[in-house]
Amino acid sequence: MLTIRDLTKTYANGVRALDGISLDIPRGMFGLLGPNGAGKSSLMRTLATLQEADAGSATLEGADGRPIDVLRDKDTVRRQLGYLPQDFGVYPKVSAEDLLEHFAVLKGLTQRKQRREVVDGLLHQVNLWAARKQKLGTFSGGMRQRFGIAQALLGDPRLVIVDEPTAGLDPEERNRFLNLLAEIGENVAVILSTHIVEDVTDLCPTMAIVNKGKVLLTGEPNAAIAAVANQVWRKQVTKASLASYETRYIVLSTRLVAGQPVIHVFSQDRPEEGFEPVAPDLEDVYFERLRHHSRVAA
Numbered sequence: 001m002l003t004i005r006d007l008t009k010t011y012a013n014g015v016r017a018l019d020g021i022s023l024d025i026p027r028g029m030f031g032l033l034g035p036n037g038a039g040k041s042s043l044m045r046t047l048a049t050l051q052e053a054d055a056g057s058a059t060l061e062g063a064d065g066r067p068i069d070v071l072r073d074k075d076t077v078r079r080q081l082g083y084l085p086q087d088f089g090v091y092p093k094v095s096a097e098d099l100l101e102h103f104a105v106l107k108g109l110t111q112r113k114q115r116r117e118v119v120d121g122l123l124h125q126v127n128l129w130a131a132r133k134q135k136l137g138t139f140s141g142g143m144r145q146r147f148g149i150a151q152a153l154l155g156d157p158r159l160v161i162v163d164e165p166t167a168g169l170d171p172e173e174r175n176r177f178l179n180l181l182a183e184i185g186e187n188v189a190v191i192l193s194t195h196i197v198e199d200v201t202d203l204c205p206t207m208a209i210v211n212k213g214k215v216l217l218t219g220e221p222n223a224a225i226a227a228v229a230n231q232v233w234r235k236q237v238t239k240a241s242l243a244s245y246e247t248r249y250i251v252l253s254t255r256l257v258a259g260q261p262v263i264h265v266f267s268q269d270r271p272e273e274g275f276e277p278v279a280p281d282l283e284d285v286y287f288e289r290l291r292h293h294s295r296v297a298a
């Protein structure tokens with residue numbers, strides 16, 4: 001549905017934020033996972049036609065089946081695009097209903113009756129109907145993000161881009177928000193950029209791991225997890241010995257369990273006495289790819 005090929009971008013300060021990104025993004029939820037500074041926002045902003053790439057292409061399959069050149073045909077893309085930026089600001093003194101109505105006018109919904117129907121429908125969809133008269137300044141983080149999704153859905157987009165939407169949400173708000181995205185993903189392509197592994201595990205059928213402007217892995221989370229089966233080991237170690245494990249092995253993660261570090265190590269064979277095999281999860285995959293990439297790049 002969205003095809004990205006060899007996208008590159010170097011900022012004026014010399015930072016290469018996109019270093020040959022190629023991705024195939026189907027309908028449904030697509031997780032774009034990477035640490036801070038990986039280039040996620042740069043990619044999202046480029047796809048949202050808010051900044052230019054230096055080279056490469058991005059092609060969106062239009063509603064009529066015809067390809068749209070995302071980098072050049074900006075007006076056409078904008079009509080089929082919904083975007084929730086990382087720093088979505090709202091007017092605190094305006095009610096949810098009034099601001100959504102205002103955005104709807106900007107989106108070209110000029111017929112009053114039709115606009116009312118769309119606005120009311122969206123307020124129901126994102127579960128803000130009861131709070132519609134409330135000023136946005138009184139909204140919780142989760143309510144604000146759901147309002148952000150409502151404005152992104154104006155105009156029936158085929159592609160919805162949400163940049164780090166769960167940062168700062170408490171677990172209940174986060175779940176509610178992700179469930180809302182999953183519902184939307186049944187009809188359109190939703191790109192969810194995040195540094196939180198569970199956001200992807202829980203609901204993205206396809207994903208990519210990115211860092212330093214490159215795609216380190218793309219595909220289905222389950223396939224990526226299966227690819228590291230029997231190669232992740234765990235051991236409880238002492239704090240004093242931690243540094244020595246880190247020099248001898250590929251330590252994927254360290255977690256304190258009852259005050260004692262428990263490490264996950266990536267290795268074809270059992271590293272040494274005391275290590276037990278664990279069923280890997282997406283977090284192991286994520287850290288393995290990041291470690292692998294930094295070793296190769298070093």
Ligand code: ADP
Nearest residue numbers: 011013015017035036037038039040041042043
């Ligand atoms: P992410 O969203 O994954 O955190 P970004 O796309 O925001 O990553 O940033 C990628 C890299 O590009 C970082 O090193 C960041 O500092 C740099 N960067 C982002 N925006 C700009 C900009 N406008 N000018 C210069 N450097 C930038």
